[in-house]
Amino acid sequence: MKHATVYLAGPILDMRKGEANDWREEVTKALAWHNVVGISPLRCEPLVGDPYTAGTACPKFGTAKAIGSKNVFDVRKCDMILAYIPNPGEGRHHSWGTICEMSWAFALGKPAVLVSEDPDVRNHPVLNATAGWVVESLDDGVEIIAGILGDYSEHSLKAKTLKAESVAGRTELLP
Numbered sequence: 708m709k710h711a712t713v714y715l716a717g718p719i720l721d722m723r724k725g726e727a728n729d730w731r732e733e734v735t736k737a738l739a740w741h742n743v744v745g746i747s748p749l750r751c752e753p754l755v756g757d758p759y760t761a762g763t764a765c766p767k768f769g770t771a772k773a774i775g776s777k778n779v780f781d782v783r784k785c786d787m788i789l790a791y792i793p794n795p796g797e798g799r800h801h802s803w804g805t806i807c808e809m810s811w812a813f814a815l816g817k818p819a820v821l822v823s824e825d826p827d828v829r830n831h832p833v834l835n836a837t838a839g840w841v842v843e844s845l846d847d848g849v850e851i852i853a854g855i856l857g858d859y860s861e862h863s864l865k866a867k868t869l870k871a872e873s874v875a876g877r878t879e880l881l882p
Contacts, residue, residue: 710744711856714781716809717791718802719749721758730791730845737849741857746785748778778804779811786856787819788812789848790838794825801828813837818855822848 715734719727727749735745751768767773782788790809795801812819813836821838822845823829829841840851 710742711787712744712746712785713738713852713856714746714748714785714788714808714812715791716748716782716788716802716805718793718795718805719759720802720804721760721799723758727759734789734845734849737846738852741853743852743856745789746781748774748781751777778808782808782811782817783815785817787852788817789820789822789845789852791845791848792821792823792825792828792834794823801825806834809834809837820848820851 715731717727717730728747731745731747731749735747738745752774765773768777788808790805790812792801792805809819809821819838820840820842821829821834822842824843828834829843835841840848842848842851
């Protein structure tokens with residue numbers, strides 16, 4: 708059985724290794740419980756510098772052209788995209804690449820979940836138009852993705868065994 712895949716778009720440029728990778732690793736682990744594979748744009752890119760800088764001498768995966776080509780390929784092949792656009796903090800800007808990846812996904816008809824604590828991002832009309840869901844936390848994003856792409860047999864089983872009905876003011880579990 709083919710596993711569903713989610714492209715994990717988010718800031719990389721000017722991020723430290725942990726900033727770029729840690730959230731992706733946590734989301735990937737959480738999605739694995741639902742038989743969904745997280746696809747990191749850093750999966751074959753050389754992380755150069757601390758913080759990460761773009762465009763390296765590695766012609767296979769480090770040039771701007773190679774990075775862009777690989778990311779377009781990944782967005783095209785995935786089932787869904789999670790776009791994490793955190794508040795960039797003092798002296799930083801939002802991830803332009805992530806915004807481009809959301810546009811690619813929209814143009815390709817891929818459903819997207821936008822995750823941001825920043826109300827300016829969550830309420831931006833164009834970003835909102837490209838996302839089917841807009842939430843504040845990665846946990847909420849994972850929950851949405853698991854609900855949409857998670858193993859159907861798992862969800863069918865939960866629906867049958869956890870179906871609740873209110874009876875005389877109380878909730879009962881039905882078979």
